[in-house]
Amino acid sequence: MNTKIATLAVSMLMTLSTIAQKNEIKAAEKALKKKDYATALTEISKADGLISNADDKSKAKYYYIKGMALYAEGSDTGNIDDVITSFNALKAAEEASGVSKYSIEVSGIITTIIEKINTESFAAYQAGLNGEMDKYGEAAVGYDKIYRLMPQDTSFLYNAALVNSVGKNHEMAISQYQELLDLGYTGITTIYTAKSTVNNEVLNYSSYGDMMGQVKLKIAKDPKTEITKSKYMDMIKAIGSNYLALDNNEKALEFIRQARAENPTDYNLIIEEGTIYFKMGDNQKYMEKLEEAVQIKPDEAELHYVIGTIILESEENLDKAKEHLEKAIELDPKHSNAYLNMGAVFFKELKPIEDEMNANATNFAKYDKIKAEKYDPILKKMLPFIEKAYGLNPSDDVKNQLNSIYETLGMEKRAE
Known part of the structure; x- marks a missing residue:
């Protein structure tokens, strides 16, 4: 009897929680429609503790409202990280539910955010090249944000790692390069190009089919398919170089040796390996590497x-x-x-x-x-x-x- 009462009590609590959750989401949705973003955030936050047990459709709606309220039509750029988190959770919930209600609308907003961050990041990178070293950090953070918003495009994470290396943010660069390696990223891409039949301008295509379609229509000519080189060894070398900059000689040597196994005659790698031995006080090994390098150059x-x-x-x-x-x-x-x-x-x-x-x-x-x-x-x-x-x-x-x-x-x- 007591067990039945306890079960009933739990059931009633769950029902009441679901009702409360739906009421809070409704109130937040109403405020969102009125563009009262502050109220929408206040109301949706009341459901924070309940959403983990909700069904996927409710989760999608919750994250949609939260993300839109945080985004506030792009007026509150300080919330971009939370916007990204909410929109990614929304897409995950809709994928799990099999129903895509908000993803299309959110995708347009994501594209706008990406374009804005990408433009700002490139400008910061250019400023870094012109001597404003602190701007490299801004650029790297921007590229990393784009990757978190659009994780299917790992090239932005690679850009972040590369810029962090240049900007001497070595620990973050190592972390991002390692993440890329763990993801199996190689950077190998296929590039499709052809020349315009009107002015010989080089045209880029997203697929072989698109390229050949324009060739058949005589809009383009001289189609080319090019497969880029793998960036795997570049990342291994970069990790070693960043460890070297941090004076972590043992880790630097580990990655430089790994890179050298694949590129035994790479002059820069030989010099870097020699530099590590010099830092470690092994002058004999250092000299050996210099003698090896002078044979190449x-x-x-x-x-x-x-x-x-x-x-x-x-x-x-x-x-x-x-x-x-x-x-x-x-x-x-x-x-x-x-x-x-x-x-x-x-x-x-x-x-x-x-x-x-x-x-x-x-x-x-x-x-x-x-x-x-x-x-x-x-x-x-x-x-x-x-x-x-x-x-x-x-x-x-x-x-x-x-x-x-x-x-x-x-x-x-x-x-x-």
């Missing part, structure tokens, strides 16, 4: 300069350091640092001779002989490189070094 002056400088600092093979620095100068005759470091190579060669001279400091004849036969000839080889470096990039340090050489060699010439 033997005419890269900066690369020869970096390799020569590293060898110079290690003092392992001064001849090899000289070889790379000379190559850097050959490829870029205005590379002032390469000239300076060539001078540094000769300076290191002078060190053992200086020690020999100091050991004979009291034997003037022998001291002068060592200086004349060993020290000065190397100093003379060093001189033109320091002069060239000073000519390209004058500084007090280089000037003092240059004047010291002039003085040691007994020359009257001085750098001003």
Whole structure:
């Protein structure tokens, strides 16, 4: 008996809840028709706690009213995120119910919102390119909103990730790229184009059928079907680069290695991998990657300069350091640092001779002989490189070094 009473009580409560829910939705709908959006929101909010147990048709109506009241004919742009959430829930409810009552109307509004956000996002991106770095964030947020509003078009999420990378919002970029990978996004698309028979203008089509239909009608000619390259490896590389920017070297190395497995001769990937090893303090691995990179781009002056400088600092093979620095100068005759470091190579060669001279400091004849036969000839080889470096990039340090050489060699010439 008690069980029956309890069951009846629950049933009555559910019935009363349904009645209350419908009354609140009706009141909200009436306010919406009068364009009293504030009242519509107040009334529909009263049904918030009850809607989860409603049938799909009631849910669709609830989310329609809520979304429309929030949108307020586009006057309240601050509510766009909530509008997007409501409209997506509406479409999901109508798909579940099999009845499409509001989706067509909402689709038109969604298109308007998308066009507005897309225009604003592109303008923000252009401002970012022109130096307003904070605008990249605005652009990325806009593209992400479009994707949330229209999740079937993952290209907008890709745009958001790309702009976040450029704008140095690395954590968000990683998250969005990872989401794309989890969705199986590749970015492969088919592009259909033909030329106008009137003015040879290139025309774009959404399908092969549309293109060929116009070709048959002789409106267009020279039809082309092009399949774009996969963006999969670009995303893997981008994730690695963003981790590198965050100094998360282990994660960066994981993704860069994955990318390199597919592109073993990609110069930029080799340099990035080398940079990671450098940050990790593994100079041997760093050097290995630079040597690998120089095999791919033997005419890269900066690369020869970096390799020569590293060898110079290690003092392992001064001849090899000289070889790379000379190559850097050959490829870029205005590379002032390469000239300076060539001078540094000769300076290191002078060190053992200086020690020999100091050991004979009291034997003037022998001291002068060592200086004349060993020290000065190397100093003379060093001189033109320091002069060239000073000519390209004058500084007090280089000037003092240059004047010291002039003085040691007994020359009257001085750098001003």
